Amino acid sequence: MKIAVASGKGGTGKTTVATCLAWTARQQGRDVLYLDCDVEEPNAHLFLKPDITETRKLTIPFPDVDESRCTACGECDRICQFSAIIVMGGKCMTFPDMCHACGGCMLACPEKCITEKQREVGVLETGVALGGAAFVHGLLRVGEALSVPLIREVKKAAWAQAHDLVIMDSPPGTSCPVIATVRDCDYVLLVTEPTPFGLHDLGLAADMVRALKLPTGVVINRAGGDDGLALRFCREHDLPVIAEIPEDRKVAQAYSRGLLPVEAVPETQQVFQVILAAVESAAKEAAL
Ligand code: SF4
Numbered sequence: 001m002k003i004a005v006a007s008g009k010g011g012t013g014k015t016t017v018a019t020c021l022a023w024t025a026r027q028q029g030r031d032v033l034y035l036d037c038d039v040e041e042p043n044a045h046l047f048l049k050p051d052i053t054e055t056r057k058l059t060i061p062f063p064d065v066d067e068s069r070c071t072a073c074g075e076c077d078r079i080c081q082f083s084a085i086i087v088m089g090g091k092c093m094t095f096p097d098m099c100h101a102c103g104g105c106m107l108a109c110p111e112k113c114i115t116e117k118q119r120e121v122g123v124l125e126t127g128v129a130l131g132g133a134a135f136v137h138g139l140l141r142v143g144e145a146l147s148v149p150l151i152r153e154v155k156k157a158a159w160a161q162a163h164d165l166v167i168m169d170s171p172p173g174t175s176c177p178v179i180a181t182v183r184d185c186d187y188v189l190l191v192t193e194p195t196p197f198g199l200h201d202l203g204l205a206a207d208m209v210r211a212l213k214l215p216t217g218v219v220i221n222r223a224g225g226d227d228g229l230a231l232r233f234c235r236e237h238d239l240p241v242i243a244e245i246p247e248d249r250k251v252a253q254a255y256s257r258g259l260l261p262v263e264a265v266p267e268t269q270q271v272f273q274v275i276l277a278a279v280e281s282a283a284k285e286a287a288l
């Protein structure tokens with residue numbers, strides 16, 4: 001089962017929830033993989049402190065045109081959705097940083113004069129996290145414009161391992177990196193905070209998840225002090241609330257020291273057991 005933990009807005013506690021769920025599942029003796037797909041700013045490792053056992057550079061292909069055989073017919077330019085290969089002034093030019101490595105131009109070229117070269121987009125690290133979960137994360141190369149190809153590679157490497165439960169930490173927002181992360185999961189858990197900003201972005205994230213036809217539910221983090229605003233918002237938007245995690249100074253202190261709240265504040269363990277059970281049950285029901 002693949003559970004993605006996402007949020008429209010950054011800073012809602014998505015990674016805290018995802019890491020605590022992975023730890024909770026491990027405490028139950030489950031076979032868990034934690035997959036940090038937030039490749040631009042991965043930070044789950046700060047909580048899970050994985051023992052990294054393998055580091056590998058990740059590369060993606062980009063087109064290399066043999067100018068001596070290119071007729072400047074423009075077929076590659078026409079098929080590329082990202083303007084990563086264009087024909088101008090009778091010359092074919094490529095822009096590797098914009099290439100999504102789809103391979104379309106190679107297939108379209110009637111002269112078969114496009115081959116692939118590789119460029120480094122980041123690093124993949126695998127290991128074993130605190131509590132015993134398998135751990136995979138990707139680190140986008142500084143200056144790299146596109147994170148989606150790296151996310152795809154990170155997921156490919158993760159799926160090569162077989163685990164019963166996968167907790168995926170999604171990037172924030174609702175754009176391509178998030179969709180690349182959540183699209184093949186069984187359930188999307190949306191983490192929000194009870195503020196107008198948090199709820200606005202929760203609405204956007206919920207629309208995205210619905211467009212992908214994925215089952216979803218909400219965790220309201222740092223709940224309280226909003227006169228029921230977040231609960232009303234979820235009711236009005238037909239979003240099931242899985243749990244509310246109350247504002248707790250001890251949790252904030254644990255977070256600030258890079259400690260897992262479920263370890264540092266044992267009384268929080270029960271709420272994560274409830275969330276895990278509810279999410280798995282909802283995902284199974286949705287799959288029927
Ligand atoms: S591989 Fe795909 S994205 Fe890259 S240049 Fe060719 S058509 Fe464009």
Ligand code: SF4
Pocket residue numbers: 065069070071072073074075076077087092108109110111112113114
């Ligand atoms: S499709 Fe091939 S031959 Fe045509 S412009 Fe592109 S690289 Fe050149």
